Amino acid sequence: MILTDPQAVNVAALATRTGWVIKPEGACRGEVCVPLPGGGLRGDGAVDVESLAGRLGMPVVADEAHGLWALGPDTAISGRALTTASLPDIVLPDVRTGEPFAISSLRGQKVLVLAWASW
């Protein structure tokens, strides 16, 4: 997740991009919840990135020359790409129309998510 200001990360944006939702019980994804000190939020309501990254084992990589940071994926829960079998909410644009499409809108069907590339 690209951060232009690590002090001002929005809770909704975090959930959309990483699948981790800040709740009273901690950072949650699927059935997994990890308690966070201070509820995971700063005084101003922004995400406390430092405590979140520390508890979930997420790297924060800085590119100071461009004033950018990237919050990488968690490593401390399962040590695998998946921490739960629950599919995260993935919303991506349609190739042809650019319209956002939520894979979760296909609930009720069996779905094959198939990654491919032109290269």
Add this chain to the structure above:
Amino acid sequence: MWQELREELHPKGFEVVTVALDTAGPEACVKYVEAASPAHPSLIDEAHVLDELLGVVNVPNGVWVDEDGMIVRPAEPAFPGRNPVMESFASIDPATLPPDVADMITEVKKIRTDPDAYKTALVDWVTRGAASPYALSPDEVVARSQPRSMDQARAAAHFELGQHLHRAGDHDAAVGHWREAHRLHPHNWTYKRQAWNFEDPVRQGRTDAYDGCWIDDVKSIGAENYYPAVTF
């Protein structure tokens, strides 16, 4: 490529969602989608977030999701009963080609895939659901997903910084982050092939920008390991 199987299985409550991992944007891949004109959703993932969220490290990779949104097979090499790319290479005699192209074709022919077994498993799951032996338990799904070390997580962060800078017009800055992503996660082929393709499209040969290239990196792991064998 998935149209035929999708049409066969759609009446049984099955849908395909294709996701193009293409940092070059829709202009790189939309022509293939328009040519196939699929009825199923066709999405684009410019930042390769599927690597991060689902553990995709190469393409094509498939993830099975049941009616309740639970993953029942994590990312693994996926072919719809045939492999058109391999079929197109089968009739080529490398001896008739320039040496560097012949070298590539020779390696491509060593790559192992099992399209028949994949299709058999997929059809069984669509037909029998949770009773299918190919549908895995939640614990098995997590355990079979790709390992994620701190280096691999840092690679994801560098890849994303690179794609962000590339899309903002600063390709040189992107190269530095992509080199770091390759160093930290050498077995992630989407990070490598995406980056190499900007310097040398299709062939992804040796360039000054990167230490690796397709032919050298494939030979270093052995082409037969390019797609790990799927355990059904």
